[in-house]
Amino acid sequence: MSPQSPTVLIVEDEPDLATLYAAWLEDVCEPTAVHDGSNALEAIDENVDIVLLDRRMPGLSGDAVLDTIREQQLECRVAMVTAIEPDFDIVEMGFDDYLVKPVSEDELIETIDRLRLRSAYDEQLQEFFALASKKVLLDSEKTTAERKASQEYARLEDRLAVLRVQVDETVEELLEGDGYRQLCRELSNEPLLED
Template sequence: MSTNQHVLIVEDEPDLATLYATWLEDRATVETAYSGTEALDAINGTVDIVLLDRRMPGLSGDTVLETIRERQLDCRVAMVTAVEPDFDIIGMGFDDYLVKPVSKSELLGTIDQLELRSTYDQQLQEFFALASKKALLDAEKTDAERKSSQEYAKLEDRLAVLRANVDDTMTALLEKNVYRRLCQDISREPITSE
């Protein structure tokens, strides 16, 4: 991860916010907010990545996320929460979802992936976000639950469309000889330190 990233940690448990900040301090400019209201005051055009607790007293992480997207701020958002995922996540505008407890390597890996995603166009960002949601639901829900969900069916349809669009984009990149560098970036494992 480059050192010029600005990460906002939104966590109502100060000890946990401090721990995350400590893990990231050598790799990014880190700011913390301990409530949804503080988060909205702190989020501006300089924030690249938001680590957002979903369940907080007062203004919830869900509301903070909606406001970030309504403001059309160009930042990646990872929900870092104890709330187990359900089908309601499909309509949410986050880029990744981590269920607490979160290890240092998990958090750093997520930050690395969010930074990588932000370098690609909006089409790829949407594809990665939806693929992450599908993978999460595939791991957490039974086959019968997924088959009975209209939201999940819409998610699969949208992924199919995006996959075709991404293939077209890859073809265009291949013609411009950028494809090889793109594939190398995607396949590269992030280097993290414990």
């Protein structure tokens, strides 16, 4: 992702809604809107940093677009912005964040900021935060009994536990010696200041 304003592709089949999202985001990023899955796949390239993707669209669904993005190993972050309430099927989906419509301007801007920050993390942290977002979403939408009965949710919790240990070990290694300062310099692209 570029250090300047991120390039955001809005994939929304309702033109008025796509135009509204673009207007909300024009001060924080470079938005472009398309209105179906086929045009989304044509528009996505290595210059797109973030995709705001509707799940339910005529023709090629948002789920199919997401699968193609991940199969092609494109480096963009993807937030589903949809009226579809989340279910346990989201555990296996390759998105980074999930917003249920209607969404506000503040929610979209916070999502862009959050995904931009996540892009600076390595793959391990990206996976951890994507899975943690899914867990928080399912925790708010599903009952305790539903979560306990779901094998997908159990796998999600297991994977999060493993990643949490790995992330803790990585952070511990960074904090030893000068690793943390070096990481901060790399992330901020600022030159080393003499002590």
